[in-house]
Every structure is written in structure tokens, then in C-alpha cells.
Amino acid sequence: MKHETSPFESSETLATLLASTPLLEESWRLCSHANAAAQGSFSVSRVGEVAYVAFSAVQTVGIWPEDRRGNLVEIQSVCEGVFDSFPRGGEEAVMVHGGLLQLFVLFYNSQIFQQKILEIVNECKSVVFTGHSLGGPIASLSALWLLSNIQTNSSSITVFCITYGSPMLGNEPFSQVILQERWAGNFCHVVARHDLLPRLLFAPSYMFDSQFHALFQLWHLSMTAPYFGQIGLQILVEKKDELFNKVLACVACRSRGGGDQETSLFWPFGSYLFCTDKGTICLDNEGAIVKFLYFIMMKGSATSCIEDHLEYGKYVEKACWQYLLKRSSVDACFDESSNDAGITLALQSLELTTQEPAYGDAKDCLLKARQLGCNRNLNNAKMAVNLAKITPLRAQIEWYKAFCDDSDEKLGYYDSFKLRTASKKGTKVSLNRLRLGWFWDELINMLQTNKLTHDFHKLPKYVNAAQFYKLLVEPLEIAEYYRNGEHKKKGHYIEHGRERRFKIFDKWWRDRKVGDEENNPRSKFASLTQDSCFWARVEEARDCLYQFRGETEKGNRTLLLEKIEKFEQYASSMVNRKEVSIDVLAENSSYNLFREEWKELKSQSQLLQPHFPGFQDGMVQ
Incomplete structure (x- = not known):
């Protein structure tokens, strides 16, 4: 039958x-x-x-x-x-x-x-x-x-x-x-x-x-x-x-x-x-x-x-x-x-x-x-089983993050992965990153081809799992992008290199029901930086600093300075609200390097005063 x-x-x-x-x-x-x-x-x-x-x-x-x-x-x-x-x-x-x-x-x-x-x-x-x-x-x-x-x-x-x-x-x-x-x-x-x-x-x-x-x-x-x-x-x-x-x-x-x-x-x-x-x-x-x-x-x-x-x-x-x-x-x-x-x-x-x-x-x-049509509920159940199967992959990346944050190199999670040398540890994390991406791409494809139930994208289990995956793994995607020099071929990550799955998860997270507890101020730094594209913004800001040093046209210099200042204010506000992970503040992290380079540029260049008369020493915290 x-x-x-x-x-x-x-x-x-x-x-x-x-x-x-x-x-x-x-x-x-x-x-x-x-x-x-x-x-x-x-x-x-x-x-x-x-x-x-x-x-x-x-x-x-x-x-x-x-x-x-x-x-x-x-x-x-x-x-x-x-x-x-x-x-x-x-x-x-x-x-x-x-x-x-x-x-x-x-x-x-x-x-x-x-x-x-x-x-x-x-x-x-x-x-x-x-x-x-x-x-x-x-x-x-x-x-x-x-x-x-x-x-x-x-x-x-x-x-x-x-x-x-x-x-x-x-x-x-x-x-x-x-x-x-x-x-x-x-x-x-x-x-x-x-x-x-x-x-x-x-x-x-x-x-x-x-x-x-x-x-x-x-x-x-x-x-x-x-x-x-x-x-x-x-x-x-x-x-x-x-x-x-x-x-x-x-x-x-x-x-x-x-x-x-x-x-x-x-x-x-x-x-x-x-x-x-x-x-x-x-x-x-x-x-x-x-x-x-x-x-x-x-x-x-x-x-x-x-x-x-x-x-x-x-x-x-x-x-x-x-x-x-x-x-x-x-x-x-x-x-x-x-x-x-x-x-x-x-x-x-x-x-x-x-x-x-x-x-x-x-x-x-x-x-x-x-x-x-009738297979949608069955597919929902299969995806729940598959989500449980990938949990160990995510746990291994979490362990890698904790290891990097505690490392004597003081590079932090993002920079440790970006600057990694050939090792079993780095290779395994990169492979887990790819496997997790394959799982979420398959899920999105099933959702968009009408093979899952109509309310699937609103189920809290998947909304929360997708958000955690994005905050945990996207910094690795950004690190790999800049490690391989893709920004020189295609342009910076956010506009030219970001995977579609992350944009979809952004929308899922925006459309969720928000409880009052989420509006409470943080008492300690987040376990994961709440802006998954934070490191891509850091890379763009450092690139603006590099371009500024070689730029001679006054209008272009002004635009570059405005971009750098806008990011500095954004990053400082995230730090003040404790919405970043401790790896952002690691002594040798890219973000700390940016702050030092930015502070040095301000102290060396008198050209900043006419454009930003409110700038004073010590503004970069």
C-alpha cells in the first residue's frame, strides 16, 4: 500500500x-x-x-x-x-x-x-x-x-x-x-x-x-x-x-x-x-x-x-x-x-x-x-533532529573562542582565527564553520521552497538558534574574508561579501517578540558581541585610516574622517553599553589597534581641527 x-x-x-x-x-x-x-x-x-x-x-x-x-x-x-x-x-x-x-x-x-x-x-x-x-x-x-x-x-x-x-x-x-x-x-x-x-x-x-x-x-x-x-x-x-x-x-x-x-x-x-x-x-x-x-x-x-x-x-x-x-x-x-x-x-x-x-x-x-504539502510537518521534525546534531559543532567553536580569549597572545577570538597558522585546532574550527553554514543554507532553501510550515521562521527555537549562530560564527566568516584578501578583489565584507543567510537571520531577529527584560542595561560584557558585523566595521575603519594617510584631496579626506569618527562613536557606545565580548578589548585585538592608530593620527595631524573643532585629546577611550 x-x-x-x-x-x-x-x-x-x-x-x-x-x-x-x-x-x-x-x-x-x-x-x-x-x-x-x-x-x-x-x-x-x-x-x-x-x-x-x-x-x-x-x-x-x-x-x-x-x-x-x-x-x-x-x-x-x-x-x-x-x-x-x-x-x-x-x-x-x-x-x-x-x-x-x-x-x-x-x-x-x-x-x-x-x-x-x-x-x-x-x-x-x-x-x-x-x-x-x-x-x-x-x-x-x-x-x-x-x-x-x-x-x-x-x-x-x-x-x-x-x-x-x-x-x-x-x-x-x-x-x-x-x-x-x-x-x-x-x-x-x-x-x-x-x-x-x-x-x-x-x-x-x-x-x-x-x-x-x-x-x-x-x-x-x-x-x-x-x-x-x-x-x-x-x-x-x-x-x-x-x-x-x-x-x-x-x-x-x-x-x-x-x-x-x-x-x-x-x-x-x-x-x-x-x-x-x-x-x-x-x-x-x-x-x-x-x-x-x-x-x-x-x-x-x-x-x-x-x-x-x-x-x-x-x-x-x-x-x-x-x-x-x-x-x-x-x-x-x-x-x-x-x-x-x-x-x-x-x-x-x-x-x-x-x-x-x-x-x-x-x-x-x-x-x-x-x-x-503534507511533508512540511515531517520536514519540521527532521530539521529539529538535524539542529540537535549540529550542537556539538557549535560547542566546539564556543570552546575555541574561550581558548582564544584566555590565550597569552591577547589577540582575542577574531584576530586569533584571522592570524592562525596551520594547526589541527584551526582547521577543525574552520570545517565546523562550513558545516554549520551548510545546515542553515539547507534550512533556508527548504523554507523558501515551501517545504516547511508557514510559521517556521517564527518558532523561538530556530530564531534564537539562528541568532546565536550568527553572533558566534559570522566573526569567523569576516576573519576568513579578510585573511584571504577578498576585500581587495570584491570590496569590503558588509556590502560585497556577506552571506544571504545572515541577512535573513537579521530579519528573523528584528521580527521576534521582544520582552521587557531585553531592555534592561547589562551589568557585564556580553558573551558574544551583539553586532555580528562589528569586526567588518573595524576593518573598514582601519582601511579608512590607511587611505587617509595617502589622500591629498581635501574633500576625500573630509569624507574619510567623517566615516572614521562615526565608527569610533558607534564602537564606543557599544563598549559603554557592554554589548561587546571581552575579545574586542583584548590588548592586541584589531579594535585596540584601530584606537591606537586613530589616536596617533589625531595627535599628529593638525588638519583634523578645522574639520572637527570639537576633537580633544583623550576622546578615544
Whole structure:
């Protein structure tokens, strides 16, 4: 018998939540209200301490601009200050559809929108953003804007977003950032079986002539505003089938992982709730979502996709996960596992029968998606075991630090490792440093590929372990960087050499819940310097001193002196607050060498007086 998968994966939990609460009914009710109002409007409703914000489907936006890149723009580029708090991502730019982003900015700049959101944040515990059709991306961007600002403003409001028939919004790096920030669970996109709009942006703009742009605008009005329906259908009687077939071909290409660069621009994020007359199925695996966007559309037509786009109210009434689980008519054989039977029922709910050509592919895709989801808790347990296994490696580095701090050489932890000679002790510590890095890199990779639970990065055990690792090991990483002269090839460590894992751990530590005890002043020096990049700042300050001695241009000398003075004040404040380890104050440490060099330079150079008239002997403590 095959291994049974757990039913408690995130997508199934979300589906159960939506089916057992008024979220779907209430959000769609407000969407309908917004659609009936004026173009470009939004509606707000409150149910207890939950606020609903719905955006009208009737908007004007260029879906197929002349730009072959699909009008993708960086999310921070449209309006300064709006998405400044949104994560930047990795090497590839985080991009969204420029026209859809501009629609959100129009709402954002509205005084009434700002006023309503401020009232909601101050008075409600939860907010649900929702939108039908082109209102969906505006709802998604509103939720993302609030989520990114919650982190900055320390607000406790819960944010959720439900869209109906929404087009794609951004590229794959955009989806990855949402996944990495653990925001994917805040979004659910409801998609009818044949609705074209959620698949529309899989088709690159160059496939369509300029006539299609105007035709689409009218078609969209026919879908979102019924009183335009007859006009739209009459004009599109010849073109609508061509449009449908071109988009379906692009979706098929994407589902197989093919296509050129343009067909790979847009990518799903969050969970997708696929709906038919017979039931629903919820997926949160992006690859599976793309495949199912094709599987359940194969027998559609241009007419059926218009009908489906207008009938989300009907699907909302029938979206009940319990109904799916309790269905009695099952084609599956009795010797199938309960997991196989459940998958068969799920595919039947999307009207995919065993006679369908795509049934086998859809079943394999769904099975893999479920296995990925249910394995998250198992992966959590495995990482807990692996964390315990690396504890001896960390303990050996702690012992090495204590040995260096007590050494007669009086170099301290950082400089002892940087200036080490060939020895078993130094080699073993360096190997342990690498092994610990491998463990944390694997953990981060699993987290960012959605193989761990959504709250993993908030578990105190891992937040504290990551912070301790960073404070203990990053000084060794810095020492190795400067020991090998990497700063001469790439530049200084903080900007050019710091591993991504340490930046991620910085964020984990900033986002943790801080107790009052952490604000109490220290009575003795810290066991580990609380700024893990302290030694990199020391190296940069010493380099500034070296550059100053050879610099003749007055402006550059001034800038160098300002940098040195800024670091000296920062370091002195850390020492005064006892936020450094005793190795910082070791007699022959790099920091003490910096203080001596800085003091000597001040006593020798009269040029410092005009730039820093407040300088006096003895300022360096």
C-alpha cells in the first residue's frame, strides 16, 4: 500500500476555513456591490471586528501594451514611497504588471481610501481585501502594501485577500518573495473552470495586433457589466474564438514547462481555489496550479469563459469542502488507498473523469502537490533532529573562542582565527564553520521552497538558534574574508561579501517578540558581541585610516574622517553599553589597534581641527 499522506496540508486547511466560515459569501456579496457601483469604486463593510474592502471589476487598463515584456515594472518604481517596505528579492527584479500597479496607486492616492484603511487598522482585528476580475489585482496589491507596512509599524491586524477571476499580477521572483515572506497563506484566488482572465497574461503581447487591445476592453466590459454583453458579443463574434485558442495554447505550453521568455513572465502566488458546478479543489503549489489552469480549461470555449467569468456567485454557493469529502459516488476501486480515493473525488469535482486524456497527468500532479504539502510537518521534525546534531559543532567553536580569549597572545577570538597558522585546532574550527553554514543554507532553501510550515521562521527555537549562530560564527566568516584578501578583489565584507543567510537571520531577529527584560542595561560584557558585523566595521575603519594617510584631496579626506569618527562613536557606545565580548578589548585585538592608530593620527595631524573643532585629546577611550 502506498504511503498515506496527511490531510492537514495548508491548502486543505484553507479550503476548509473558506467553506466553514462566511468569508466567501461575504466577500463575494461585497464584490457584487462594488461591481454595481461606479467604475473605479470600492466598497467597505464591517462584520464585528472584521472589515471587508472590495474593489470594482470595472476598471480601465491596457492588458496588451506594445512593450513585449508584458508591461512588467519593478514594484517600487511606479510611485515613490508606496512599496518602499516591500522586500527587494534576490538577483532577479521583483516585477508586477505596470497597468495593474498604476490602478492600485490611483486608489492609494485617494484621500478616502487612506482614511478608510486608517480607520480599519485602528479599529479592526482583521481585514479582508477582495475583488472580482480587474478588482482582484488591486485587492492583492492592497493586501501586500498593508502586509509590508505592518512589519514596519508593528501593527497586529490580520490581513487576508480573496480574488475572483483575477488576472496574474507579477513574475516568478515576485511570487518567490511572497513565499519567502510567508505571505502566500494570506491569498486565495478563486478561479472558475473556463474563465479566461486568470490565464490571459500567459499569452505574450506580441501575439496580438493592436485591434485586440480595443476588443479586449469591450469584451471585459461584456464580462463585468452585463448591459454591455450583447454589444461585446456581436463585435467579438469573429475574434473571440481566435483569442481563446491563442491563450489556451500558451497555457498548454506553460503547463508543460515550455515556451519562450515572453510566455514565462507571469507566475501564480498564494492558493488557488478551482471551481466547477460539482465542487472545488484548493492548491498552493505553483507548478501544480499552472498545470491545473490548463487541465480544467481544455474543453472550454470563448462563450463558456464569458459565462464562467460572470457566475462566481453560483460557485460561491456550492463551494463546500465537506460536500466533496462526503460524496458517496466514487469511481475508485475499494483496494485504492484513502488518499487515492480522495484525489479521484477531487478530480471528479473539476469534471475530470478517467476518460479524459489529461486525467492521468492531473492525478500525478495533484498527488505530488499533496505530498509536498503534507511533508512540511515531517520536514519540521527532521530539521529539529538535524539542529540537535549540529550542537556539538557549535560547542566546539564556543570552546575555541574561550581558548582564544584566555590565550597569552591577547589577540582575542577574531584576530586569533584571522592570524592562525596551520594547526589541527584551526582547521577543525574552520570545517565546523562550513558545516554549520551548510545546515542553515539547507534550512533556508527548504523554507523558501515551501517545504516547511508557514510559521517556521517564527518558532523561538530556530530564531534564537539562528541568532546565536550568527553572533558566534559570522566573526569567523569576516576573519576568513579578510585573511584571504577578498576585500581587495570584491570590496569590503558588509556590502560585497556577506552571506544571504545572515541577512535573513537579521530579519528573523528584528521580527521576534521582544520582552521587557531585553531592555534592561547589562551589568557585564556580553558573551558574544551583539553586532555580528562589528569586526567588518573595524576593518573598514582601519582601511579608512590607511587611505587617509595617502589622500591629498581635501574633500576625500573630509569624507574619510567623517566615516572614521562615526565608527569610533558607534564602537564606543557599544563598549559603554557592554554589548561587546571581552575579545574586542583584548590588548592586541584589531579594535585596540584601530584606537591606537586613530589616536596617533589625531595627535599628529593638525588638519583634523578645522574639520572637527570639537576633537580633544583623550576622546578615544
